[in-house]
Amino acid sequence: MMKKIGIASNHLIHPTERFGTNFVDYIQRDYVTGLRQAGTLPIVLPLGDPKDAEDYISGVDGLLLSGGQGVTPILYGEEPLAEVAETDIYRDQFEIALIKAAQKAGKPVLGICRGMQVINVALGGNLYQDIYQQAGATEKHNQYPTSWEIPTHHVTTTDDSWLREILGKRFAVNSFHHQGIHEPGSQLKVVAKSDDQVVEGIESSDGRIIGVEFHPEMMRATHPEFQKIFDYFAKLAQVDK
Template identity: 40%
Template sequence: MKPLIAITCSLEDGRIFLNHGYYRAVERAGGIPVVVPPLGREQDLGELLDRVHGLLLAGGPDVDPRHFNESPRPGLGEINPKRDAVELYLCREAVRRRKPVFGICRGIQVINIALGGSVYQDIGSEIEKPLKHRQEAPRWYGSHEVRVEKDSMLYGLIKAETLLVNSFHHQALKDIARPLRPVAFAPDGLVEAVEGISEDAFLLGVQWHPEEMWEVYPEQLELFKSFVEAAARIDE
């Protein structure tokens, strides 16, 4: 049977929504996507994790800096406390259960914060001479390169030391949580991908949006395929 993949979504103005690239990429990779609303009870979220095989943390607004012991700074964008609570719980619990976790854009930040790390609240005001990380180009377009560590899972998937990525973020990882290692970097030094240090559980976060790129850049689909394949092995 195909693995069920829980995908978190945005909550705004009394509605939930998810860009179609996420579920289409999961479907193409061989999984069955299940969109997760911001449920209010941890017990229900736990039961949801009982039933799914993997967790995909989607992009979205900023995470409340109180979750990494900082006060809001100028440049912090919109936050959604309910979504923060849901995703941080799901991430910690999925990692504890050793279920595959894949984080995209906001998702890589949620992974890092959930496991004890922090983020720059606003790249433009906290980093000297940053790259432009909010591209004004089609969403599928790779606007800058990242350098990939050769001893990483990510390198094994894309088979290259450099990778073109799109870029739609104003925050980035700062202090890296201990269960993670950075494996890809932008030319300005910012971390663009992390992996779990444990080899017996799939844990990957990327700062770009592969769900918007895979139809033009086929190597980006390999991230989803590896994630879905790991999820398929959960019941073995």
């Protein structure tokens, strides 16, 4: 039987021409495809009440957290800077509850871009609200309008890390963010950085929680090596803790 991976959905905050209300929960198809290709059964989890997180996690074997809005700074004890763009505290609070429930249940978690950032906040870390103003970033970490599947800057991984194991010491990635990890949360270590020292990968001390700042789901079709991230995560879900 295939392992079930819960994907926490994003939430359409603003009405669109097609959807006249904001009552829409969704997930980009690329995340689903990556998990399916890894031999798992993706289950999209609608935005819910944090008190229901343990029930949601009880029905899956792992949790994937996708990209999207910035994480609300007040959740890690800071007042928002002017550079902070759209946030969604309801999504933040629900995903933080999901992460804590998954950790409690010993189920693996994969965070991608925003997903890695919210993992860090959930485990007591904080973020740079703007990596250019606060961390001195010099590279282009939001490549728009360059097509999303094209790698645009390099990262270097640390020895004995999960990313070094599957993708090697140095490789190019895509990039769509202006926030980033500042101080790592409890039991988290940094396993990859860009050349301007922005955190690009994390791993928990038990190896059950992993994250990347780039978007492998967007690159995997044209750069198949990035499917290895989903394959690695699927293997974590095969191991019961």
